[in-house]
Amino acid sequence: MSRVALVTGGTRGIGAAISMALRNAGYKVAATYAGNEEKAQAFRNETGISVHKWDVSDYDACGAGIAKVQDELGPIDILVNNAGITRDAMFHKMTPQQWHEVINTNLTGLFNMTHHVWQGMRDRSFGRVINISSINGQKGQMGQANYSAAKAGDLGFTKALAQEGAAKNITVNAICPGYIGTEMVLAVPEKVLNERIIPQIPVGRLGEPEEIARIAVFLASDDAGFITGSTISANGGQFFV
Ligand code: CAA
Numbered sequence: 001m002s003r004v005a006l007v008t009g010g011t012r013g014i015g016a017a018i019s020m021a022l023r024n025a026g027y028k029v030a031a032t033y034a035g036n037e038e039k040a041q042a043f044r045n046e047t048g049i050s051v052h053k054w055d056v057s058d059y060d061a062c063g064a065g066i067a068k069v070q071d072e073l074g075p076i077d078i079l080v081n082n083a084g085i086t087r088d089a090m091f092h093k094m095t096p097q098q099w100h101e102v103i104n105t106n107l108t109g110l111f112n113m114t115h116h117v118w119q120g121m122r123d124r125s126f127g128r129v130i131n132i133s134s135i136n137g138q139k140g141q142m143g144q145a146n147y148s149a150a151k152a153g154d155l156g157f158t159k160a161l162a163q164e165g166a167a168k169n170i171t172v173n174a175i176c177p178g179y180i181g182t183e184m185v186l187a188v189p190e191k192v193l194n195e196r197i198i199p200q201i202p203v204g205r206l207g208e209p210e211e212i213a214r215i216a217v218f219l220a221s222d223d224a225g226f227i228t229g230s231t232i233s234a235n236g237g238q239f240f241v
């Protein structure tokens with residue numbers, strides 16, 4: 001029986017690459033999306049991967065959505081917490097709404113999702129939780145006090161939960177992508193991207209979503225059973241921890 005994987009924000013960007021890579025590796029995959037109906041349906045039509053709409057910042061919606069996915073595919077063995085948003089602004093211009101939206105999605109979303117699959121993973125003595133953090137949670141980024149705080153929080157969450165899951169054969173790891181060529185990064189003002197960001201990447205280019213997806217596939221595999229609480233950076237040499 002193939003294992004079941006759920007990827008949040010799994011119909012676009014890095015999440016879509018992870019959904020497809022897991023599917024190609026033989027898993028049964030479901031992907032969530034929050035708002036972009038058109039992209040999600042196109043993704044489903046192209047890949048055959050089932051797509052489900054809910055907001056990861058809503059605890060009850062996560063519970064209801066996960067129950068539906070589990071009815072359809074079976075118990076979730078692998079959870080990839082990928083869904084994330086940006087609301088970039090210099091701190092002196094950042095609104096409480098911009099702060100809360102990012103914290104609620106990018107940090108509390110991990111609690112909301114993981115909490116609903118955790119007991120099942122404990123009961124079955126197997127689980128893989130893969131949290132997509134960010135280089136900007138490691139190093140901080142101007143214009144992203146909200147995002148950097150949430151993504152750094154994701155790393156603390158990963159390390160604490162790894163300790164709780166270890167005895168039950170549940171691994172919890174984080175991936176910190178650098179700047180990857182997705183809509184999120186391409187939304188950065190062109191001048192800032194070309195003059196301030198790309199010159200700071202030693203390999204001289206943005207990353208590809210598939211370069212992150214391959215790490216997720218490895219972390220999901222039995223081969224990665226001794227890796228837990230880890231942070232894997234993939235940033236083209238832009239930042240070393
Ligand atoms: N690195 C270095 N300098 C930066 C910068 C960055 N990432 N972002 C902005 N700056 C600089 C600008 O070049 C500008 O400097 P100059 O006045 O010398 O030209 C100064 O900061 C102010 O910037 P703006 O004029 O753009 O100010 P603004 O108030 O109009 O906009 C901003 C501020 C919203 C933060 C905008 O600059 C921006 O979007 N910056 C990009 C922030 C960023 O890196 N976001 C990452 C998004 S991708 C992501 O989050 C995925 C991931 O995990 C990596």
